[in-house]
Amino acid sequence: MGKGQNNAGFYKFDLSVIVWATILSIVYLIIEVFLTGYRPDHLGFLVFYLVGFFAHPSSRKFMLGFSFFFVYGIIFDSMKGYPNYLFSDVRIEEPYMLEKLLFGIDTALGRVTPNEYFLANSSTFLDVMSGSFYINWMPIPLGFGVYLWFTNKRLFIHFSAAFFTVNVLGWIIYYTYPAAPPWYVQMYGFEEHFDIPGGVAGLVKFDEFFGITLFQDLYSKGSNVFAAMPSLHSAYPVIVFFYGLKKRVHWIVSLFFGIFVLGIWFAAVYTSHHYILDVIAGASCSIAGIFIFEKFLTKGKSGQILEKLIAKV
Numbered sequence: 001m002g003k004g005q006n007n008a009g010f011y012k013f014d015l016s017v018i019v020w021a022t023i024l025s026i027v028y029l030i031i032e033v034f035l036t037g038y039r040p041d042h043l044g045f046l047v048f049y050l051v052g053f054f055a056h057p058s059s060r061k062f063m064l065g066f067s068f069f070f071v072y073g074i075i076f077d078s079m080k081g082y083p084n085y086l087f088s089d090v091r092i093e094e095p096y097m098l099e100k101l102l103f104g105i106d107t108a109l110g111r112v113t114p115n116e117y118f119l120a121n122s123s124t125f126l127d128v129m130s131g132s133f134y135i136n137w138m139p140i141p142l143g144f145g146v147y148l149w150f151t152n153k154r155l156f157i158h159f160s161a162a163f164f165t166v167n168v169l170g171w172i173i174y175y176t177y178p179a180a181p182p183w184y185v186q187m188y189g190f191e192e193h194f195d196i197p198g199g200v201a202g203l204v205k206f207d208e209f210f211g212i213t214l215f216q217d218l219y220s221k222g223s224n225v226f227a228a229m230p231s232l233h234s235a236y237p238v239i240v241f242f243y244g245l246k247k248r249v250h251w252i253v254s255l256f257f258g259i260f261v262l263g264i265w266f267a268a269v270y271t272s273h274h275y276i277l278d279v280i281a282g283a284s285c286s287i288a289g290i291f292i293f294e295k296f297l298t299k300g301k302s303g304q305i306l307e308k309l310i311a312k313v
Contacts, residue, residue: 021050028074035081045073065149065313068160069142072167079171083224084178085194090226092180093190099182099275115182115272122202122270124209130267131206131215133260137233140260144240152247157310158298159243165297166239166289170232173285179229182272198225202271230281231274237261238286 025046032042049070052063063070096113104111118126141163148156183201200207203215241257249257265283268274274282298306 021053025050031078035078061313062149064309065153065156066145066160067309068164069145072164075171076167079174079224083194083226084175085226087175088178090178090180090192091229092185092192095179095229095275095277096182096185096190099277103276113182114269114276115186118270119186119202119272122205124205126270127202127205128209129263130270131203131209133263133267134203134233134271134273135206135214136260137236137264141236141240144244148243148247153313154310155243155247157306157313158293159239161297161306162243162290162293163236163239165293166235166286167232169285169289169292170230170235170282173230173281174224174227177229178224178226179278180226181228181278182275184225186272194225196225201273203273228274228278230285231268231278232282232285234265234268234274234279234282235286235289237264238283239290242286242290 028046029038029042032038049063052059054060099113099115100111103114105114105117107117112120145156145159145163148159181199181201183199186201187199188196198219198221200215200219203219207213207215237257237260241254241261244254244257265279268279269276297303
């Protein structure tokens with residue numbers, strides 16, 4: 001039995017563990033204060049993690065297991081401090097014109113993008129359906145992760161690590177190719193406006209139907225307006241679908257995951273949050289990220305780190 005461990009194989013909480021937890025907590029809060037400005041939810045997240053880590057061996061395993069998701073959330077939130085338009089020129093007109101060229105729809109008023117077509121031909125049914133799919137862009141991947149946590153720890157870690165890998169690829173593209181979403185063009189044309197909040201776009205109709213401000217509140221806190229390419233909303237369902245097949249879930253569940261993929265893709269375009277080009281890029285990003293992870297990151301030193309994490313959870 002290694003030093004500092006008890007019979008169950010967990011690290012005892014000696015002074016060094018407490019000191020390191022304190023240091024990392026302070027560093028986290030300082031980083032968030034300087035990058036995004038302090039918010040109560042920063043402290044709330046920190047308290048949640050520390051309580052889970054120290055409360056019980058089982059909760060500690062859970063916190064370690066979901067580390068990829070926690071790190072993802074921290075990085076995504078921190079991106080507000082370094083918006084991508086500070087590093088590369090923002091593409092506003094380019095994706096719009098390319099979308100119209102490749103996927104444009106001819107109407108009596110001329111050729112329009114699919115987003116513009118849906119904007120003029122919306123329906124209450126599609127408003128509610130699109131909102132219902134889109135609000136689950138993260139709950140379903142997280143729920144699937146929890147399911148894997150209880151049924152197959154190894155596959156859970158692989159799913160989580162692949163999810164993080166896909167996001168890293170997406171973030172790289174965000175910063176090398178900042179792109180405006182369709183709703184931005186609808187509101188501001190091709191002019192550059194950087195100091196603006198995220199737009200709820202067509203999802204506002206879902207809020208209005210139910211008399212709530214769910215999407216309005218969510219998108220007002222968005223990390224980056226010019227992060228339309230790729231659509232990571234469109235990438236996440238693909239990851240779930242792939243690892244659902246790998247887990248050999250019941251065919252009804254696989255069918256549900258497949259419908260979830262198509263529903264998110266449609267909603268992304270219908271609500272003017274993404275072009276079809278963004279959706280294709282998001283799906284491609286997920287395929288590339290899964291391939292990179294499964295082919296390369298499960299081997300060598302990264303594979304050894306994964307194995308150590310699997311052993312701890």
